[in-house]
Amino acid sequence: MGKKFNCTSCGACCRFVGLRIKQGISKDKFPYGTKADGMTCEKLADDGVTCTIYDHRPTFCSVEKQWSKKFKKDDRFKIKKQYYKWQMMFCKKLQDKVGVLEELLVNPEQYN
Numbered sequence: 001m002g003k004k005f006n007c008t009s010c011g012a013c014c015r016f017v018g019l020r021i022k023q024g025i026s027k028d029k030f031p032y033g034t035k036a037d038g039m040t041c042e043k044l045a046d047d048g049v050t051c052t053i054y055d056h057r058p059t060f061c062s063v064e065k066q067w068s069k070k071f072k073k074d075d076r077f078k079i080k081k082q083y084y085k086w087q088m089m090f091c092k093k094l095q096d097k098v099g100v101l102e103e104l105l106v107n108p109e110q111y112n
């Protein structure tokens with residue numbers, strides 16, 4: 001445990017992209033819109049957990065690609081594990097808001 005980012009594929013992050021769009025994320029970084037609720041990514045399948053463009057999803061949606069492109073130069077993170085913990089704390093907050101199945105709950109403590 002703890003050596004890679006253990007995304008549980010809960011889909012919680014995909015249900016809040018409307019916030020980032022409202023905050024002005026550029027179309028270069030995230031070119032999609034939302035479903036009628038104004039929050040959920042239009043590319044999220046109706047099952048609430050499956051990205052319909054997963055293999056072509058933007059860097060913005062990938063914890064690993066964001067590390068390579070942006071966060072490995074961030075002074076807050078001396079090692080990748082610290083970045084994973086920071087990202088997973090966001091996952092936890094989102095999961096707490098939307099509620100997910102128990103088996104999909106994340107545990108940021110695995111990166112201690």
Ligand code: SF4
Nearest residue numbers: 007008010011013091
């Ligand atoms: S909220 Fe976190 S655990 Fe859930 S799908 Fe997104 S990255 Fe994965």
Ligand code: SF4
Nearest residue numbers: 014041043044051061
């Ligand atoms: S493109 Fe896919 S991974 Fe990215 S927010 Fe939309 S559904 Fe989620």
